[in-house]
Amino acid sequence: MDIILEGIRQAFILLVTFDAEVLGITWFSLKVSGTATLISLFIGMSVGTVVALTQFPGRRFVVSLINTGMALPPVVVGLFVTIFLWRNGPLGFLEILYTPAAMILAQAVIATPIVMGISLAAMQQLPKKLRLQILALGATRLQMVRILIREARLPLLAAVMAGFGGVISEVGASIMVGGNIKGYTRVLTTATVMETSRGNFDIAIALGIILLLFAYLINLVLTTVQQRERPR
């Protein structure tokens, strides 16, 4: 119990003294996971929307694949991304293993199915007749999709939060493709693992608290946007 109190105290000290290394790691974590989430939004939402609004043979199979992807273990993603990015691997020419770019790539792979699966569900639960009505009012297909996205924005923001939450908190892929290199690819979760194995439990707890705090702040902003309107 003492160690948890000590951790909270450490977190407070690190935050109020603007500890340069911790701030750097925190900012870097937000950048990597934020960028990965943005990429996953772009791919996940567009594919999710397309799959939700169209009919094609094998659709059910595709949906089941997407839903399985939501359960992709980060460490498995990390393993595959590492093997692909090895110098002598198929994508070795990119020379991005153990760089922030590799971490963004791995995290985007983790977040994309999450965003895709939730967007798909969000778009699909809109009433079918809404589409007919919009088209009947003379909207083009593109306009229709825009209106539908606007209608589904509450669950779509949930997709953003789930995707971001999934990657900011994962450690398996980040440590494998990033390498936890000091001042370069170290993020809050990998630093927590390292401090734990160094026996600095108080600092590890402090880093965990800081991670939760920033995840909370970001979700607070998103939730404010999401809940701006009263429930209908």
Added chain:
Amino acid sequence: MKRKFASMILFALLASLFVFPATAAAQPAQKNVILATTTSTQDSGLLDVLLPIFEKKTGYFVKTIAVGSGQAMAMGAKGEADVLLVHSPAAEKKFMADGNGVERRLVMHNDFIIVGPPSDPAKIKGMKKAAEAFKKIAATGSVFMSRGDNSGTHAKEKDIWKASGVKFEGEKWYQQTGLGMGQTLAVAAEKKAYTLADRGTYLALKKNLGLDILVEGDGILLNIYHVIEVNPKKWPKVNFAGAKAFADFMVSRESQDIIKTFGVEKYGSPLFFPDAGKKEEALGI
């Protein structure tokens, strides 16, 4: 409508915070040196002291990948690392014999210790021979926690079991964590088990453990670190110049002096003993 646009703009603003990623990746590729090493060199904090000096001096950027010695050598054998700092002599010799390395140089040593609960159920405290102590642990069926991860420590542990002649694999009292040294020590402490640890990691974690040093000083317990450059003839993409610069630095007067005093302030005794230029045999194996 306006509100919706407002929320979209807010989201876009939030998003734009993140749009400038990975600018740090702008260094020229050949400046990067991938160092595959054991967790003990990172967890002890030694590399945090040495690397900034090396980087400042040479302009190289060292990417430290801290894994077990087994994995480090596997990376080297695939040409996925430029230079290795490892402590698993038998496996290193095989690595060299297979033509994976260019030169293998002695850097430093410390020692392994057998630690266990202060109650010491197997009564091994103060024994002089590690193999005899292992025999006694087995005979009394006391729980022994193994790394089980092909690390240098795990390799050493298996050597000692071999020397003791005891059957250990599959026995109920022999358990494997598959984790790093720090975590294995924590598990051993929690289960009141015996384990083999490198002294550096043990000293660094001692305050939270409640495990005592029970056996030390046997020749077989020596823990020797070598630096090896990966063979560029086998793997042309290896940054040999950077690897050599790093290996030269590790055996240089300057870093050897740092190694000699590293940890004295914090733990009261050094964590590693510099050995550059010595012969392995001179350490007394």
